[in-house]
């Protein structure tokens with residue numbers, strides 16, 4: 001099987017790493033890939049959908065695995081399908097599960113999937129009036145894709161209104177903010193359960209929890225994610241069962257009833273309170289950095305899973321998981337997510353036997369340099385999370401670049417329980 005991975009971050013490195021272990025994969029390509037992926041696959045410098053499809057046709061690619069949501073929302077699966085190319089990832093219509101928060105909320109309401117109460121508004125005045133109707137300050141969300149920056153968990157009604165002014169009056173998110181979702185604040189602990197689905201069968205993966213804040217103890221600004229781990233104590237057997245029965249199954253039935261053909265990964269962001277999960281959001285692809293800790297626990301051949309997904313034969317697959325825990329720590333550029341510099345030489349790589357995924361690296365004149373805010377994710381594995389944590393930090397300690405920053409407390413929630 002010839003496989004193409006689309007994307008070039010840590011998630012795609014983890015995907016390429018797992019795919020490269022498949023006995024079925026004879027050739028592996030990545031576009032654009034990164035230097036870490038380059039050790040496993042041939043990287044091609046393509047980013048636009050049409051040239052990617054032309055490349056896939058020319059190379060007779062059997063399976064394309066798409067990492068980033070932007071491609072899916074832009075309809076990469078639809079374009080590839082038009083050329084008869086198999087894609088792991090939902091089509092444009094199905095990807096609305098992530099690209100329109102109001103669409104996802106409507107599905108939840110209609111198919112009785114537990115989630116926060118909400119209201120949708122398409123203009124500033126309506127939204128302002130809606131704010132007052134919530135018994136606590138509501139969470140304000142831009143409807144469309146906003147690179148993880150479109151949500152304000154308001155501490156006061158005033159803050160919620162200011163967020164609305166930013167969205168509607170300042171036009172902060174452009175088209176993605178032409179509509180907002182106002183949501184009831186949900187208390188609890190967050191965790192992620194992702195699942196493979198071919199639209200008929202849904203196979204949940206092991207849970208993960210990520211750390212979004214830049215600083216120790218969940219302080220500081222929001223980031224793309226500073227680390228993650230799996231398993232997650234908050235996702236008890238009961239929560240996992242409920243997520244399957246009360247979230248994934250009705251969602252799948254709902255998607256089918258709406259005539260939506262969903263094939264790929266569904267990421268359910270959950271808020272868990274008193275052992276009950278509610279949906280915070282859905283994403284239409286693997287999480288980053290969740291993929292970096294979940295995929296190393298997957299024993300089943302990923303290429304086989306992806307192919308079965310595309311062919312609608314997921315009922316023939318059984319997922320097997322490594323019982324060992326994983327914990328990943330992101331090494332970031334100093335200053336991230338605000339201002340930071342790139343282009344610094346990275347020392348201490350590769351780490352033989354160590355699991356280090358590249359997120360923002362580039363190669364120049366044979367030297368590995370930083371190229372983005374999140375640079376690498378070091379993943380430790382162990383019999384329990386404490387062992388995995390020790391291994392991750394040990395691995396991270398061997399790698400360095402100017403201004404490197406990481407959180408020292410990834411996994412604290414699980415480890416202080």
Ligand SMILES: Nc1ncnc2c1ncn2[C@@H]1O[C@H](COP(=O)(O)OP(=O)(O)O)[C@@H](O)[C@H]1O
Pocket residue numbers: 116139141147148149150151153183184185186187190269280281
């Ligand atoms: N209803 C809610 N109650 C409490 N916290 C929320 C709620 N909705 C979102 N959040 C918080 O805001 C974060 C971002 O919201 P989310 O819907 O996941 O949007 P995105 O990932 O697209 O930015 C969540 O991870 C969660 O911490």
Ligand SMILES: [Mg+2]
Pocket residue numbers: 269281
């Ligand atoms: Mg989210």
